[in-house]
Amino acid sequence: MPGPAYSDHADFYRRGPYARYLTGRKTVGSRPVAMFAAEQPAGAYPDPPMPGLLLYLALQGAKEARFDWGAGRWRGTWRRHDLTLVPANAASDVTLSDRHGFLGLCLPASLFTESTETLGPLHAAPFRDPLTAELVAALWRDSGPAGAGCALFADSALTCLADRLHHLAAAPAPRAEAPPLSSRLLARIDDHIRARLDQPITVAELARLSGHSPSHFSTLFRRATGVSPYTRVLALRVEHAAGLIATCPDMPLAEIALASGFSSQSHLTSAFRRHTGTTPAARRAASRP
Missing domain, CATH: 2.60.120.10 (Jelly Rolls)
Incomplete structure (x- = not known):
């Protein structure tokens, strides 16, 4: 019917x-x-x-x-x-x-x-x-x-x-923009970064995941997240280092720095302080009984 x-x-x-x-x-x-x-x-x-x-x-x-x-x-x-x-x-x-x-x-x-x-x-x-x-x-x-x-x-x-x-x-009016980077793609980018933290990571490498040019990807990434791709990579490196500090109390900070993708312990310290407000050494001291 x-x-x-x-x-x-x-x-x-x-x-x-x-x-x-x-x-x-x-x-x-x-x-x-x-x-x-x-x-x-x-x-x-x-x-x-x-x-x-x-x-x-x-x-x-x-x-x-x-x-x-x-x-x-x-x-x-x-x-x-x-x-x-x-x-x-x-x-x-x-x-x-x-x-x-x-x-x-x-x-x-x-x-x-x-x-x-x-x-x-x-x-x-x-x-x-x-x-x-x-x-x-x-x-x-x-x-x-x-x-x-x-x-x-x-x-x-x-x-x-x-x-x-x-x-x-x-005379078409400006179109509403499709979401340049979806939440699924942003999660995929984060997973890619975490899997390669101990290796060099370039903007061009991340841009290929999105299908955009590196410069356009950087603009779209900042629009979607509020930070640059470089800042996001640093944040995930600091996050990884903080996890190692908490779970590997005997691992030297220099080794943690290299395992997290930092060029040196001093590089880790400056990035860690900028992102967390404290140093790796202070974080380790605070986590010990």
């Missing part, structure tokens, strides 16, 4: 399998146009095709997300204030790593004065545009649950939104 027919995504969230995630629903303008708010936990969320377009405004981002609605599979961080545009008559396939909250604006194709096929560049990935985000937020904020509010403003805002989306598609 065919499944139930839904008029738009707002109706799907109201009557369909995601009803428990719906946190609000409104209609705006004289047409009227449906809007809804939802919060979803981590999981997979396939949506059936709908006759109209759906404009998402992320209110709570997801660290890792994947979606595909006919314009290619995208994977990345869905950030707060990111916008995404689902084309008409396209099934959605969304997977979230953690809780995600958003506003959804159901846009009928009749709202657009130009063909919606020209909006193709906006379907492939999230994008950011302060004007579009503010218009969506204002439509939700200034309308009541039963369509109460200024229809003149809503109609003007909807027309402006349609024109703005065509403008963005013609």
